[in-house]
Amino acid sequence: DVVLTQTPPTLSATIGQSVSISCRSSQSLLHSNGNTYLNWLLQRPGQPPQLLIYLVSRLESGVPNRFSGSGSGTDFTLKISGVEAEDLGVYYCVQSTHAPYTFGAGTKLELK
Amino acid sequence: EVQLQESGPGLVKPSQSLSLTCSVTGYSITSNYWGWIRKFPGNKMEWMGYISYSGSTSYNPSLKSRISITRDTSKNQFFLQLNSVTTEDTATYYCARYYYARFAYWGQGTLVTVSS
Numbered sequence: 001d002v003v004l005t006q007t008p009p010t011l012s013a014t015i016g017q018s019v020s021i022s023c024r025s026s027q028s029l030l031h032s033n034g035n036t037y038l039n040w041l042l043q044r045p046g047q048p049p050q051l052l053i054y055l056v057s058r059l060e061s062g063v064p065n066r067f068s069g070s071g072s073g074t075d076f077t078l079k080i081s082g083v084e085a086e087d088l089g090v091y092y093c094v095q096s097t098h099a100p101y102t103f104g105a106g107t108k109l110e111l112k
Numbered sequence: 113e114v115q116l117q118e119s120g121p122g123l124v125k126p127s128q129s130l131s132l133t134c135s136v137t138g139y140s141i142t143s144n145y146w147g148w149i150r151k152f153p154g155n156k157m158e159w160m161g162y163i164s165y166s167g168s169t170s171y172n173p174s175l176k177s178r179i180s181i182t183r184d185t186s187k188n189q190f191f192l193q194l195n196s197v198t199t200e201d202t203a204t205y206y207c208a209r210y211y212y213a214r215f216a217y218w219g220q221g222t223l224v225t226v227s228s
Contacts, residue, residue: 106155
């Protein structure tokens with residue numbers, strides 16, 4: 001199975017601060033069709049996960065553009081440019097290039 | 113608007129079967145892929161499997177001998193059955209729609225506790 005390693009496990013930020021989360025894969029997530037199936041999700045307390053980013057860098061409809069995704073192959077990054085209070089929760093990367101689909105262990109974003 | 117809602121028992125005894133229903137409104141399950149994902153106490157998430165628009169299935173090999181995902185297109189519902197559960201199957205279970213590379217729509221989740 002593909003292992004996704006997220007760092008850091010916990011992130012403390014102040015409102016307005018920019019932060020980044022890393023997701024490294026144990027093998028390339030580039031599919032033979034040329035797509036890279038890497039999503040970023042946010043789970044707020046008591047809520048189901050919400051899709052933020054798909055195909056590495058495409059912003060899901062309705063998601064604020066302070067969220068951005070980048071990367072290729074095995075190294076991916078989610079950046080939040082100016083944390084807001086509503087951004088607190090656990091962030092996950094998830095890959096669907098290789099079966100079985102797998103998730104990172106999560107990064108908890110807290111207020112400093 | 114697409115909505116998904118899980119339902120089923122919140123408590124299951126060890127060695128018994130866990131059965132959950134996902135009711136979908138706003139979109140037909142005869143399109144796209146419909147899956148089950150669970151979140152264990154702590155943050156660990158596990159993709160369990162999906163049923164496709166055609167009714168074909170794909171399962172996580174770690175569960176393959178115990179899991180079954182089926183559907184009732186007339187009711188626009190799909191189902192999870194997990195056999196021979198243990199306390200390690202205690203988790204919040206989510207149903208979700210997967211389309212065009214996106215885990216875009218999720219149910220609210222239902223907590224299932226395995227305990228005698």
